[in-house]
Amino acid sequence: TAMVLLAASICTRKGNVLLSRQFVEMTKSRIEGLLSAFPKLITTDKQHTFIETESVRYVYQPLDKLYIVLVTTKASNILEDLETLRLFARVIPEYCRTIDEREVSDKVFELIFAFDEIIALGYRENVSLAQIKTYTEMDSHDEKVYQAVRQVSPSHEREGISRGH
Numbered sequence: 527t528a529m530v531l532l533a534a535s536i537c538t539r540k541g542n543v544l545l546s547r548q549f550v551e552m553t554k555s556r557i558e559g560l561l562s563a564f565p566k567l568i569t570t571d572k573q574h575t576f577i578e579t580e581s582v583r584y585v586y587q588p589l590d591k592l593y594i595v596l597v598t599t600k601a602s603n604i605l606e607d608l609e610t611l612r613l614f615a616r617v618i619p620e621y622c623r624t625i626d627e628r629e630v631s632d633k634v635f636e637l638i639f640a641f642d643e644i645i646a647l648g649y650r651e652n653v654s655l656a657q658i659k660t661y662t663e664m665d666s667h668d669e670k671v672y673q674a675v676r677q678v679s680p681s682h683e684r685e686g687i688s689r690g691h
Contacts, residue, residue, distance in 0.1 A: 530602030532582065533557050534614055534641050535595045536630050541565040544592065544630045547641045560584075560597055575611070576604060583607070587615045590625040594618065613644055617658055636662065 535546035541562040548557055564584050567577045576585045578600060585607040586595040594615050598607050621636045622629040630637065639662045 530599045531596060531607075531610065531645065532599065533560075533597040534645075535561055535597065536589075536618070536637070537561050537564070537593050537595060538627065539565060539591060539593065544627055545634050545637055547638050549645055557597070561595065564593075564595060575608065585611050587611055589615060589618060592625055592627070592630065610644070613658075614641065617641070617644065620659060 531549050532552060533546055533548045533550075535557070536544045537546075538544065541564055543558055543561050546557050546561065560582060563579075564577070564586070567579070567584065568586075575587060576583055578584075581600075583598045583600050583602065583604070584595055585598060585604070586593050594611065596607060596611050596614065617640045618625060618630075618637065621633045621640065640658055643658045643661045
């Protein structure tokens with residue numbers, strides 16, 4: 527199936543992009559254009575958490591002074607999109623003490639890893655927050671431990687190396 531989620535972004539209320547992870551081939555100017563158009567489309571009606579345009583659907587949630595925005599195709603399932611959005615929105619406070627521009631900018635890499643993890647694990651498979659944290663921490667910490675352990679592996683492997691295999 528084609529990826530229906532085009533991008534996951536955090537932007538300011540004015541539409542300045544703080545972080546955006548594209549999950550399909552998409553130019554930077556295209557995603558910036560979509561996100562800068564987004565705040566102008568928001569109505570004051572708080573009930574709606576998505577907006578459709580001719581080309582895409584924005585599924586969004588305010589987080590303090592920022593927005594978490596998923597840009598999807600219009601073929602996507604809105605209920606799944608809202609579930610996914612909730613997961614993205616719950617991940618952010620796990621990495622950011624305060625939800626503001628500076629903190630998001632400081633934690634941009636951690637957030638992108640977490641965003642990738644949500645998608646890599648199949649965002650429809652109801653990944654839990656704990657799983658995401660586990661996977662992202664494993665990526666960074668256990669990777670190093672694992673590499674270190676592999677270097678001090680059992681002697682027969684070392685013999686294999688010394689014999690030039």
